[in-house]
Amino acid sequence: MAQSAEGDLSAKPWLLMSPALAAVALLLVIPVFFIVVYSFWLRTAVGAVEAGFHLDNWAEVLTDPFYRDILFATIRIAFITTVLCAVLGYIPAYFIANAGRQHRLLLILLLMLPFWISYIIRTMSWINILGASGALNYGLMGLGITSEPIRMLYNEATVILGLVHFLLPFMILNIYVSLEAIDRNLIDAARSLGSTSWQAFREVTLPLSLPGLAAGSLLCFVLGAGTYITPMVLGGPTDAMFANLVFEAVITQLNWPLGSALSLVLLVVLGSVVALYNRFLGLGQIAKSFQ
Amino acid sequence: MSGERPQSPTLYSAVGGVAGERGGAETPSVSAPARLRAALKRIDIGWSLITGYTVAVYLFMFIPVAIVMLLAFNASQFGAFPMEGLSFRWFVALWNNDAIVRAFRVSFLLGGLTALISTTLGVLAALAIVRYRFPGKNLISTALVAPILVPEVVLAVALLLFLRWLDIPRSFFLLLCGHVIFTLPFVLLVVQARLVTIRRDVEEAAMSLGAGPIATFFEVTLPLLMPAVFAGMLFAFTISFDDITGTLFWKPGGLETVPTQIFAMLRHSVSPEINALGTVMILLTVGLPLLGAGIARRMARTRGG
Numbered sequence: 001m002a003q004s005a006e007g008d009l010s011a012k013p014w015l016l017m018s019p020a021l022a023a024v025a026l027l028l029v030i031p032v033f034f035i036v037v038y039s040f041w042l043r044t045a046v047g048a049v050e051a052g053f054h055l056d057n058w059a060e061v062l063t064d065p066f067y068r069d070i071l072f073a074t075i076r077i078a079f080i081t082t083v084l085c086a087v088l089g090y091i092p093a094y095f096i097a098n099a100g101r102q103h104r105l106l107l108i109l110l111l112m113l114p115f116w117i118s119y120i121i122r123t124m125s126w127i128n129i130l131g132a133s134g135a136l137n138y139g140l141m142g143l144g145i146t147s148e149p150i151r152m153l154y155n156e157a158t159v160i161l162g163l164v165h166f167l168l169p170f171m172i173l174n175i176y177v178s179l180e181a182i183d184r185n186l187i188d189a190a191r192s193l194g195s196t197s198w199q200a201f202r203e204v205t206l207p208l209s210l211p212g213l214a215a216g217s218l219l220c221f222v223l224g225a226g227t228y229i230t231p232m233v234l235g236g237p238t239d240a241m242f243a244n245l246v247f248e249a250v251i252t253q254l255n256w257p258l259g260s261a262l263s264l265v266l267l268v269v270l271g272s273v274v275a276l277y278n279r280f281l282g283l284g285q286i287a288k289s290f291q
Numbered sequence: 292m293s294g295e296r297p298q299s300p301t302l303y304s305a306v307g308g309v310a311g312e313r314g315g316a317e318t319p320s321v322s323a324p325a326r327l328r329a330a331l332k333r334i335d336i337g338w339s340l341i342t343g344y345t346v347a348v349y350l351f352m353f354i355p356v357a358i359v360m361l362l363a364f365n366a367s368q369f370g371a372f373p374m375e376g377l378s379f380r381w382f383v384a385l386w387n388n389d390a391i392v393r394a395f396r397v398s399f400l401l402g403g404l405t406a407l408i409s410t411t412l413g414v415l416a417a418l419a420i421v422r423y424r425f426p427g428k429n430l431i432s433t434a435l436v437a438p439i440l441v442p443e444v445v446l447a448v449a450l451l452l453f454l455r456w457l458d459i460p461r462s463f464f465l466l467l468c469g470h471v472i473f474t475l476p477f478v479l480l481v482v483q484a485r486l487v488t489i490r491r492d493v494e495e496a497a498m499s500l501g502a503g504p505i506a507t508f509f510e511v512t513l514p515l516l517m518p519a520v521f522a523g524m525l526f527a528f529t530i531s532f533d534d535i536t537g538t539l540f541w542k543p544g545g546l547e548t549v550p551t552q553i554f555a556m557l558r559h560s561v562s563p564e565i566n567a568l569g570t571v572m573i574l575l576t577v578g579l580p581l582l583g584a585g586i587a588r589r590m591a592r593t594r595g596g
Contacts, residue, residue, distance in 0.1 A: 013423035020416035020435055020475060027472040028438055031449035038452055088348050095345040107349075114352055116576045118533040120550045121569040124557055125355035128362055128566070135358060138372035168352060197337070226442035229535055233557060243444040251540065256452050263448040270442050 032267070039260035049256060057261040067245065071265070074242040077156065078225035081163040085171040085220045086213060088164065093175035093212075094205075097182075108176075114169045123162050123233045130158060154236040162234040163224045170223070171216035178212025178285070179205070215285040218277050222270050242266050356573065363566040381567035391568060394552040398532050401463070401548060405470040405531040406524040412471070413478030413523055414516070418508075421486040436476040446473060447540035461543040469541045470531040477530060478523035485519030518587055525583050529576050 042054040061067050096107045114122065129135045130152040137149040152158070182205060190200040228243035235241075240248075243266065250259035277283070366378035385391050419425075420432050438446060450469055451461070459465060489512065497507045513520070535550040542551060549572055556565050 010425065013419035013425045016415045016419035016423075017431065017435075020412040020479070021431070023412060023472055023475065024434055024437060027450055027468050028441065028446060029434070031453035032441070032445070034453040034456065035449045038456075088351070091341055092345040092348045095341050107345075110349060110353075113577055114356075116529055116533075116580055117356060117573050118535075118550055118553075118569070118576065120533075120535050120553050120557075121359060121572060122356060124553065124565065124569070125359045127557075128358045129355055133372065135372055165352065165355065168348070172348075222442065226444055227536070228444060229539075229554070233554075243442070246444050246448060247539070250448055250451070256455075259448055260452060263445045266442055267445045271440075274440055 035260035035264060038257055039264055041257045043255045043257050047254065054257075057258050060258065061261045061265055067262070067265075070240055070245060071242050071269070073156075074225050075269075077160055077163070077241060078221045081160055081167060081224040082217050082220040084160070084164045085168050086217060089168055089171035089216065090175055090209075090213070093172045093179055093209075096172075096176050097179035111169055111172055111176075119166060120229065120233070122166055123230055126158065126162055126165070126234060127153065153234065154239070156235070156239050159231050159235040159239050159241075162230045163227065166230065167220040167224055170219045174216030174219065174286070175209060175212040178209045178215075182208045211281065211285045214277070214281050218274065219286065222273060225270055226266065359566050359569045360573065362563060363570040365563055365566075367563070381563045382571070384564050385567050385571065388564070390547065391549075391552060391564075394547045394549045397463075397546060398548040398550075401466055401470060402528040402531040404467055405474055406528040408467075409471045409474045409478050409527045410482075410520060410524045413475055413482050414520060417479055417482040417486050418512075421483055422491075435479055438473045439476045443473065443536045444540075447537040450537075451540050461541060463543070463546065465543075466538060466541045466546075466548075469537045470527075470534065473534075473537065474527035474530050477526050481523045481526060482516065482519045485516060485522075489515045521583060521587060525580055529580065532572075532576060 039057055040053050040055070042050045042052065042056055044050050092107075096104055096111070099107065127134065131137070132149040132151070132153075134152075136152065137146075140146050140150065141148075186204050186208075187200050190204050191197065195203065225241070226243055228241060228247045231239050231241045231244055242262070246259055246262045246266065249255045249262055253259075274283075361374070362372075363381055364377045364379070365374050366380065367373070367375040416435055420428065420435075447469065450472070451465070454465055454468070455461075493515070494507050494511055497511045498504070502510060532548075533550060534548075535554060538548055538551055539554070542548065547555065549568070553565055553568055553572075556562065556568075
């Protein structure tokens with residue numbers, strides 16, 4: 001009797017998991033190993049791919065300053081985006097966590113809306129505002145401040161703007177989750193021991209909300225650094241990010257071995273950020289915002 | 292009455308603050324109520340700054356989207372300001388645009404199939420992870436959420452090149468594989484979170500009354516899990532419906548989903564048609580979850596009553 005229960009315990013979970021595990025293995029794990037191998041293959045002059053062990057792609061990717069500069073630019077853009085999201089997002093998260101029940105529900109519902117609104121629409125929506133015939137130029141010309149439309153779009157600043165707009169809800173949500181979990185009594189205790197509300201915030205609330213701030217920052221950085229759509233829609237010709245190089249190599253030039261090497265660079269860079277984060281802070285915090 | 296039992300945390304902390312300051316070198320001439328009022332006012336100024344900041348950030352998040360929806364009704368033939376009266380002409384134009392109608396059909400089919408498949412896989416895997424103990428559990432639950440830890444571009448390239456090497460070209464099938472794999476973790480996390488809250492006792496009670504494990508699942512566990520299954524499906528559908536990053540890599544030439552269609556149209560210029568298309572998409576992707584939540588609430592109410 002106990003034996004059969006034991007037998008149940010060992011076989012059933014594997015049976016239940018097998019479709020999902022097979023999907024992850026076949027569609028993610030093996031493909032990633034495959035592009036590792038593929039990155040050592042070579043695209044010949046006639047466009048065929050030659051198997052083997054060639055270091056050409058890696059030599060090109062790792063030594064050409066063109067790729068290095070774009071990698072640094074990508075990290076810079078993602079970093080600025082993350083900082084801006086934190087600065088813009090902390091106070092609203094604090095407000096939501098401390099608002100009355102009714103306001104809180106409404107604000108959380110509103111915060112969820114951007115997640116349901118397509119990324120491409122939210123990105124292109126800025127063209128309606130900053131474009132030559134957009135709302136801002138229309139307003140400025142209407143007020144007689146300028147006679148010609150000012151060129152505001154298609155530069156690094158608008159790429160960052162688009163990314164902040166896209167990623168801010170992730171940041172607010174993560175900070176809110178950690179603020180909400182703080183035991184109110186701790187703040188009251190600090191206040192009753194004579195600290196001002198600012199001191200109570202600095203000594204109690206802020207440190208306890210750091211895990212959420214860190215989780216939000218990780219998401220913003222990784223998602224920001226991995227995008228190629230925002231630079232294509234809101235950036236100029238010189239505002240390519242690293243993922244644009246991948247897209248260019250794979251889809252436009254059909255140089256798949258090079259594209260493999262480039263995407264592995266992106267994977268290693270962003271993977272190390274995630275691994276470092278996991279080593280010191282743990283990824284558990286991020287899962288909390290799903291509950 | 293309210294003086295004895297503080298109702299709001301603001302009032303409570305203000306009183307606490309006054310009590311704390313009492314020991315200090317304060318001028319005794321100011322009465323306690325006056326100081327209380329002063330403290331409340333001070334808090335209020337800080338709080339109104341916070342409120343103003345929050346409102347500004349929310350406006351930043353929503354004004355661009357609101358402008359898309361506004362311009363979609365612009366009667367002018369250019370997709371920009373000024374507004375020249377309200378009109379539905381761009382929605383009519385959408386309806387008559389075959390490419391867009393086709394893109395909608397593709398997106399709906401893709402999103403629906405993705406939701407079905409990844410929810411099925413996700414529910415089964417969540418059952419295994421939450422209800423059973425087995426060796427390597429931590430590793431496996433990490434592996435199952437790995438698709439969101441890998442940047443989507445890398446996932447897209449890896450899947451595309453691997454299936455290409457297997458002679459599976461860019462196709463609807465490839466799109467479906469891609470969408471399933473990166474919606475799976477979201478479904479899994481949602482279902483897992485719910486499953487943890489369903490007590491084993493209920494299932495064990497059913498089993499002890501003679502129900503087999505499969506009957507128990509369908510009669511007890513699944514009905515209790517239904518809200519999460521529903522949420523997972525909606526989640527998977529919307530993620531799939533909105534996706535562009537992976538889709539641009541996987542889609543075959545000539546096949547467009549709604550986001551890639553918008554992207555292709557953007558390359559020319561922002562026409563009011565794009566704003567109208569965006570509006571339809573917003574209404575769909577925002578409306579569906581709200582509708583879902585409404586239905587779930589209605590279901591819960593009728594079951595409760």
